[in-house]
Amino acid sequence: MRKIPIEYVIPGQVLHKPVYDYSGNIVMKKDTVLDENNIAKLKKIGIGTVHILDKFSSQELEDIIKPKLIKRFKDTDSKIINISCNKEIVTDKTGYRKSIHQCIEDYESFIDEIIDDTIHNSDIINNLMSISTYDDNTFIHSINVMLLSLVVANRLNMTRDEIKKVALSCLLHDIGKVYIPLSIINKTEKLEVEEFNIIKNHPLKGYEFLRDCTNLGPSERIACLTHHEKWDGTGYPYNKSGEDIPLYGRICCLCDVFDALTSDKAYRRGVKPNEAMEYIMANGGILFDYELVKIFTEAVNIYPIGTMVLLSNGFEGIVETVGEYNMRPSITIYYENKEKVKPYSLDLHNSLNVVIKDIIYKFSAEI
Numbered sequence: 540m541r542k543i544p545i546e547y548v549i550p551g552q553v554l555h556k557p558v559y560d561y562s563g564n565i566v567m568k569k570d571t572v573l574d575e576n577n578i579a580k581l582k583k584i585g586i587g588t589v590h591i592l593d594k595f596s597s598q599e600l601e602d603i604i605k606p607k608l609i610k611r612f613k614d615t616d617s618k619i620i621n622i623s624c625n626k627e628i629v630t631d632k633t634g635y636r637k638s639i640h641q642c643i644e645d646y647e648s649f650i651d652e653i654i655d656d657t658i659h660n661s662d663i664i665n666n667l668m669s670i671s672t673y674d675d676n677t678f679i680h681s682i683n684v685m686l687l688s689l690v691v692a693n694r695l696n697m698t699r700d701e702i703k704k705v706a707l708s709c710l711l712h713d714i715g716k717v718y719i720p721l722s723i724i725n726k727t728e729k730l731e732v733e734e735f736n737i738i739k740n741h742p743l744k745g746y747e748f749l750r751d752c753t754n755l756g757p758s759e760r761i762a763c764l765t766h767h768e769k770w771d772g773t774g775y776p777y778n779k780s781g782e783d784i785p786l787y788g789r790i791c792c793l794c795d796v797f798d799a800l801t802s803d804k805a806y807r808r809g810v811k812p813n814e815a816m817e818y819i820m821a822n823g824g825i826l827f828d829y830e831l832v833k834i835f836t837e838a839v840n841i842y843p844i845g846t847m848v849l850l851s852n853g854f855e856g857i858v859e860t861v862g863e864y865n866m867r868p869s870i871t872i873y874y875e876n877k878e879k880v881k882p883y884s885l886d887l888h889n890s891l892n893v894v895i896k897d898i899i900y901k902f903s904a905e906i
Contacts, residue, residue: 541845542590544808545582547900549593550574556590559679587803595847595857595873608652609682615645616678623717623748639752643707650685650706654699657689680798685709687794687839691831694838707755708762708787709794715745715763739775742767762787766795769826789828793819793835796826811898812841840865842895849897853877854885862888866895877904 540555550573558567558581566584567577573591581589619642622635688709692702716724719741723734730738746764749755765779765788772780774792784792800815810818816836823832842848846858848870856872867887872880887893 540590540592542588543900544588545586548578552591552593555592558586587808612649615642618642620717643753646710650703681710683798684794688790690838691790694834704758705787708759709791712763712766712791715741718744743776758787761785762791766791770828771825789831793827793831813898816841842868847899848895849899851894851896855902874902874904
């Protein structure tokens with residue numbers, strides 16, 4: 540399976556994952572054989588990338604989150620959004636809190652299932668970038684941030700209870716956006732200063748909702764409040780810096796930025812995972828906790844199985860397997876300096892003079 544930009548899709552390739560629009564609705568089912576008409580349809584509705592199976596990536600990867608679980612989460616997400624929007628006009632306070640508490644319990648059950656399926660499954664962890672990302676829909680973004688946080692928290696050797704708290708924090712980190720006008724949330728042009736100032740209220744709004752309407756502890760609530768704070772004090776809403784930002788907030792910030800960079804939005808294409816990781820690494824000790832950045836780069840694999848890559852020696856191939864050190868996977872080589880060769884395996888772990896130069900979507904000889 541490979542995730543590729545829509546402009547690189549060739550008729551005859553097969554969708555390996557369903558395609559969602561920006562409202563979270565399925566617009567094209569898994570196993571659809573793509574032709575010129577449905578490729579044009581995807582382009583027209585603004586779909587930037589798709590997951591495909593082709594002759595270079597026939598290996599199927601297990602979904603982290605099964606479709607039924609996605610539907611359950613979406614139903615709960617819609618419910619809590621509707622409930623929170625009525626916070627100011629509700630009359631039955633007891634029933635209101637009870638409804639919210641049920642949503643939180645549903646989220647916790649959802650997280651338990653994901654932890655059981657992922658934490659000890661190295662194949663899923665190593666291929667997270669291929670199987671977690673859907674689109675820029677807010678609830679899917681929250682799932683992606685939660686999945687990234689699970690991997691980081693697990694690498695930090697947190698207890699299961701701590702991992703659940705981190706994951707729940709990340710799942711709810713953007714709940715305050717329900718109090719921001721949709722005209723601002725959905726705006727495709729650059730925000731005006733006044734509009735951005737309104738956006739910057741969402742961490743506080745989310746914190747107040749979690750404080751006033753749920754039984755969540757201070758760790759989860761404060762993570763929501765601080766997920767836009769930066770290590771150097773340039774974040775918001777309170778310009779906190781360094782370890783004054785709680786650990787859960789620092790984890791959420793890192794995972795939030797990485798997913799935002801790599802996800803397609805209505806107004807721009809997501810960047811390649813390796814480019815997003817370069818940004819994260821470059822800002823270790825500046826925007827992000829340097830020690831967490833080291834953990835993040837070790838835990839999150841940016842070259843999952845099926846990724847097409849260009850190597851520093853001019854060779855091109857497909858990631859075949861991922862070992863303990865995910866930056867140096869084993870590659871099946873198909874081209875050497877644009878010359879087609881009989882495919883063979885090159886293990887970068889044992890070829891220290893060669894590095895991955897870039898992620899590509901077509902072999903150069905085919906362009």
